[in-house]
Amino acid sequence: MAMAPEHNPAPIGLLAELTHRCPLRCPYCSNPLALDRRSGELDTAAWTRVLSEAAALGVLHVHLSGGEPTARADIEEITAHCAHEGLYTNLITSGIGPAHAKLDGLVRAGLDHVQVSVQAADAGEADAIAGLGGAHEQKLTFARRVVAIGLPLTINAVIHRGNIRHVDRIIGLAVSLGAKRLEIAHTQYYGWALVNRAALMPSREDVDRSIATVEVARARLEGRLVIDLVVPDYYALYPKACAGGWGRRLINVTPSGQVLPCHAAQTIPGLEFWNVTDRSLAEIWSASPAFQAFRGTDWMPDPCRSCDRRERDWGGCRCQAFALAGDAAATDPACSLSPHHAMIQGLAAAEADAEPPAYAYRTMSRPTVADPA
């Protein structure tokens, strides 16, 4: 195994995007606009090799994701292989379609944890966001089975204009399902969400209210439900350390085997990504040009370079810097120290104030809507 340089820590988590196939069409999907097709997906042998390499490299958690990961015929085999390697497995699922039939097999394979997405607390509202009738009921049935089996359940809800006033009801739903953890994740505007930003952007008043709702619920539910809050970038003071810092903690492997520092990294032009079919994961982690591009702090311009937060937020998100400032090496405009910060706050306020356009639902073909950035 190639040794990583000393300043280069071992990765902790691997996001395995096993497939881009998904029965849902959520307009904020984190998958890229150009989705991988089934014919281009890695086979079972490739995935098991990658997962063994991940364990040897120091990865502790594997997030089995997609698309809908249970759409893969070999999901049980992949899960069992993770368990064999001592990797902690987290299934990130829509909870619909094949997920039901495969749950028992996944438990036998040694699955550690399940995360189910919900789109809203109300079925009609949720199904309209997911773009699939009956989806919400199936999700609830699935989530109840996960809890009945005894697996820990996390509910993930992406928050936006269409559901932000019902955060209290989403919290109530997570409690009633017996979830141990709830992610109230304000939309991150990359990929499909960026295309749909004007339809999804909430007002600052609604954002503030939703955060206050979470604070109150956290105190009330202490010891019963952990609520993790991902705050919205456009109204933030400081940016998020995207993926814990570029090339520091997380590896993302796409369905076709491209290895990325974060799931949106392919939106940055000019980065050279390596593929697991050509190289070992250890070599990619330590030497891939894409991973090296924004690792550490040497690449930073000011105001990041001289900022005492530079090793806390690592300059924020490179994909957002490119999408909004046109330069992936710029300070994330989510940061109040960025010269673009006022511009994006004004943009958010204007979009939140206008009538929302219809969703451009996720499809296998690229959306025809113009990129709002």
Add this chain to the structure above:
Amino acid sequence: MTQLSPATIPRLPHGVRLKFDQVRNVNVLLAPERAFELDPTAAEVLSCIDGRRSIGEIVDVLAVKFTAERAIIEADVIDMLAGLVGRRVLEVAPQAPATRLDLYGNGT
């Protein structure tokens, strides 16, 4: 917040497990989206947790093993485990039923 006493029986919830991380040469407690690095003492305490032994029984084991004063160990262990309960990576088992019913009211 749950109060822990020597009679409390701690257990790891489903989805939380102890692992020796060979790459970092350290024990870790793995939970959903989180990993806690454990110092050798914490790892020793957690490896004694089997869902049957009480905190008092675990302290007995550790007191022999480390020839340290029992009262100090007990306070440290309760303190550490309470922190893990607060982070929801440790549960308290329901109190075990009394093994003997005092039907005659005379302690036999």
